[in-house]
Amino acid sequence: MSRLIDVENLTLQFDTDEGRITAVDNVSFSLEAGEVMGLVGESGSGKSVTAKSLMKLNPGNAVYGPDSKITLHLDDGPVDVLSLKTDREMKVVRGGAISLIFQEPMASFAPAISIGDQMVEQLLIHTNYSKPQAKEVSIEMLDRVGISDPSTRFGQYAFELSGGMRQRAMIAMALSTKPKLLIADEPTTALDVTIQAQVIDLMKDLVAEFGMGIIFITHDLGVIAQTADKVAVMYLGRLVEQGTVRDVIRRPAHPYTRGLLAALPKLDDMDAPLTPIPGDIPSPLERPSGCVYHTRCQAVIGPRCAADVPEFSNVDGDHYAACHLYDAKGDPA
Amino acid sequence: MSTKPLIAAKGLSVHYALRGSLIGPKPYVGAVENVNIEIEAGSFFGLVGESGSGKTTLGRAMLRAAPISRGDVLFDDGEVSYSLKNLGKKELKDYRKRAQLIFQDPYAALSPRMTVRDIIAEPLEVMGLTKNRAETDARVREIAAKCRLNVEHLRRFPHAFSGGQRQRISIARALVSGPKFIVADESVAALDVSIQADVLNLLKAIQQEMGLTFLFISHDLSVVAHVCDHVAVMYLGRIVETAPTRTLFSGPRHPYTKALLSAIPSLDPDDRGKAQKLEGEIPSPTNPPPGCKFQTRCPVAIDRCRVEEPVLEAAGAEHKVACHRWQELSD
Numbered sequence: 001m002s003r004l005i006d007v008e009n010l011t012l013q014f015d016t017d018e019g020r021i022t023a024v025d026n027v028s029f030s031l032e033a034g035e036v037m038g039l040v041g042e043s044g045s046g047k048s049v050t051a052k053s054l055m056k057l058n059p060g061n062a063v064y065g066p067d068s069k070i071t072l073h074l075d076d077g078p079v080d081v082l083s084l085k086t087d088r089e090m091k092v093v094r095g096g097a098i099s100l101i102f103q104e105p106m107a108s109f110a111p112a113i114s115i116g117d118q119m120v121e122q123l124l125i126h127t128n129y130s131k132p133q134a135k136e137v138s139i140e141m142l143d144r145v146g147i148s149d150p151s152t153r154f155g156q157y158a159f160e161l162s163g164g165m166r167q168r169a170m171i172a173m174a175l176s177t178k179p180k181l182l183i184a185d186e187p188t189t190a191l192d193v194t195i196q197a198q199v200i201d202l203m204k205d206l207v208a209e210f211g212m213g214i215i216f217i218t219h220d221l222g223v224i225a226q227t228a229d230k231v232a233v234m235y236l237g238r239l240v241e242q243g244t245v246r247d248v249i250r251r252p253a254h255p256y257t258r259g260l261l262a263a264l265p266k267l268d269d270m271d272a273p274l275t276p277i278p279g280d281i282p283s284p285l286e287r288p289s290g291c292v293y294h295t296r297c298q299a300v301i302g303p304r305c306a307a308d309v310p311e312f313s314n315v316d317g318d319h320y321a322a323c324h325l326y327d328a329k330g331d332p333a
Numbered sequence: 334m335s336t337k338p339l340i341a342a343k344g345l346s347v348h349y350a351l352r353g354s355l356i357g358p359k360p361y362v363g364a365v366e367n368v369n370i371e372i373e374a375g376s377f378f379g380l381v382g383e384s385g386s387g388k389t390t391l392g393r394a395m396l397r398a399a400p401i402s403r404g405d406v407l408f409d410d411g412e413v414s415y416s417l418k419n420l421g422k423k424e425l426k427d428y429r430k431r432a433q434l435i436f437q438d439p440y441a442a443l444s445p446r447m448t449v450r451d452i453i454a455e456p457l458e459v460m461g462l463t464k465n466r467a468e469t470d471a472r473v474r475e476i477a478a479k480c481r482l483n484v485e486h487l488r489r490f491p492h493a494f495s496g497g498q499r500q501r502i503s504i505a506r507a508l509v510s511g512p513k514f515i516v517a518d519e520s521v522a523a524l525d526v527s528i529q530a531d532v533l534n535l536l537k538a539i540q541q542e543m544g545l546t547f548l549f550i551s552h553d554l555s556v557v558a559h560v561c562d563h564v565a566v567m568y569l570g571r572i573v574e575t576a577p578t579r580t581l582f583s584g585p586r587h588p589y590t591k592a593l594l595s596a597i598p599s600l601d602p603d604d605r606g607k608a609q610k611l612e613g614e615i616p617s618p619t620n621p622p623p624g625c626k627f628q629t630r631c632p633v634a635i636d637r638c639r640v641e642e643p644v645l646e647a648a649g650a651e652h653k654v655a656c657h658r659w660q661e662l663s664d
Contacts, residue, residue: 042525043496163384164614192383192552193596194611200598201610219525222598226605245602263530265555267597270582274559276531280495 004033004181004213005072011065012053021284023049025237036207036214038228044281046237047217051183055093056081072097096126099174103186108170109158116154119173126177141172145202164195175206185217200227221264225249233257236292243319253321255299338371339546340395340514344404347394362618364390366570377540377547379561381554385615387570388550392516396432410513430460433507437519439499443491449502450487456510479539480505497528518550533560554597558582566590569618569626576652586654586663588631633658
């Protein structure tokens with residue numbers, strides 16, 4: 001496997017009327033080609049904003065930290081994403097090497113342009129296909145994602161398709177440019193479980209076939225367990241735990257990850273009480289000092305938690321947690 | 334817990350008219366067709382199904398918020414006994430006190446221009462349940478405390494609250510008129526898991542403390558498994574299976590219930606790809622298939638399923654299933 005993308009010290013703030021809000025705080029991770037990374041967190045944890053940074057899609061009031069660096073490794077050499085300025089330069093990350101699937105498939109298609117025209121349009125922008133070739137490729141992709149009668153669907157509008165069908169068309173569109181990296185932002189959240197299972201299967205097949213990397217953003221740990229190779233857990237703009245899917249789900253290290261798993265209703269133990277994480281996620285305007293999770297944490301070990309920001313410590317193998325519980329290991333501070 | 338039903342649907346159908354030609358029979362959509370359920374007083378009754386299965390419409394019909402086309406809904410709380418199809422204006426007003434709804438989206442359900450106190454007090458004022466402001470305030474504070482909202486919270490506006498807190502405000506508003514029956518329509522679907530557990534625990538505690546009866550509508554089977562005593566599964570406007578929660582989850586009989594259960598993503602990363610997958614999507618209710626409504630997606634459908642619609646039959650104690658083949662498939 002070869003390295004696909006490196007994100008180093010990504011910090012992102014937004015200028016708002018109420019002041020400067022930190023949305024992403026010193027986040028680093030990397031992804032290999034053909035690897036699926038799950039990015040987990042509650043609403044407000046900064047997972048979507050992080051993903052959008054990879055395409056530099058955040059609005060004009062976004063301020064990237066001076067040390068932030070995102071490097072995309074393409075066949076013709078590395079691309080420094082954050083240094084891209086003009087729309088022309090950014091074409092490579094917006095729909096070219098990186099594609100994005102949104103949560104709400106109804107909102108991501110233009111309502112008054114047919115599905116087919118939208119697919120052809122982006123192919124003409126990002127590839128060298130002629131119009132008839134682009135049409136052929138689009139219909140082939142629609143067929144590939146399991147849409148029956150693709151040439152009819154090609155001429156239809158988004159409102160004529162059901163939710164599951166729209167999400168398939170969205171996937172077909174995102175993949176037709178053969179991106180190196182696919183960002184899927186809650187792609188199955190709006191779908192019923194039976195349709196969700198179909199879409200997850202489809203995405204797994206497509207990774208195997210095209211060998212691209214996927215960043216799968218979701219709050220559903222079950223979906224993560226079924227799709228991801230590795231997992232990164234986010235809370236209030238910071239990564240708190242990283243590791244392989246087995247390590248993180250079977251032996252969660254960070255108290256927040258443990259809390260998320262304990263709050264989940266489990267089917268194999270219907271009598272187990274549901275344990276909520278106490279309190280609410282703090283407002284980004286009032287970010288807690290020290291460890292951002294200490295206001296809700298049940299494993300606070302002392303005043304350090306409110307004073308010092310924990311760095312990532314190795315738990316075991318490829319498993320890391322940013323928590324003072326693990327500071328002592330390997331690094332006697 | 335008594336065994337007398339608080340509310341029961343008897344052959345209930347909800348039809349919505351479609352635009353059609355001037356002559357011939359009027360076309361309609363059968364959103365709910367011939368549903369029979371009984372909800373015991375003091376129980377937590379779950380209703381599950383995919384979007385488009387008619388679960389919300391059924392919930393609304395039981396609140397008289399959707400038109401009852403055929404059949405009836407009978408409500409009897411010991412004080413009054415109503416046939417919802419034939420409610421007079423005065424009776425309907427009284428029924429509104431006794432049956433309430435908690436909505437899905439706590440962001441859309443609360444007026445941004447009203448303080449939390451006014452939001453919770455509004456049903457009392459509209460229904461004329463309290464005589465003066467002091468009495469209203471006392472009642473609001475009492476209900477707010479039950480939903481873990483303090484006096485300080487009551488002075489603020491909804492924008493100051495998180496999703497979980499907002500849902501607690503919605504719950505307080507639904508409870509303030511002292512209802513007996515509550516329909517909770519996807520009431521935790523919009524919440525994060527860490528908050529969802531908190532709201533579910535609150536609903537359960539309030540139900541036991543106040544002796545309420547809940548119709549809990551959800552698409553999330555694992556949530557239903559944790560809070561409900563009894564579950565009904567809906568598909569295209571019909572109840573296809575109903576049983577006590579434990580029975581249903583340990584021994585589902587209907588192929589649709591089985592498929593729904595196996596489609597839940599497992600938390601075990603080594604359990605991938607074992608799920609039994611359903612093909613296709615739920616058909617449109619404007620053009621339902623003949624015979625069993627599930628036959629177009631059913632992995633075990635036979636010729637009989639394509640012509641004859643199965644009826645709900647007993648498959649055990651309190652367990653009913655509508656499938657021609659459940660018996661041979663359960664051996």
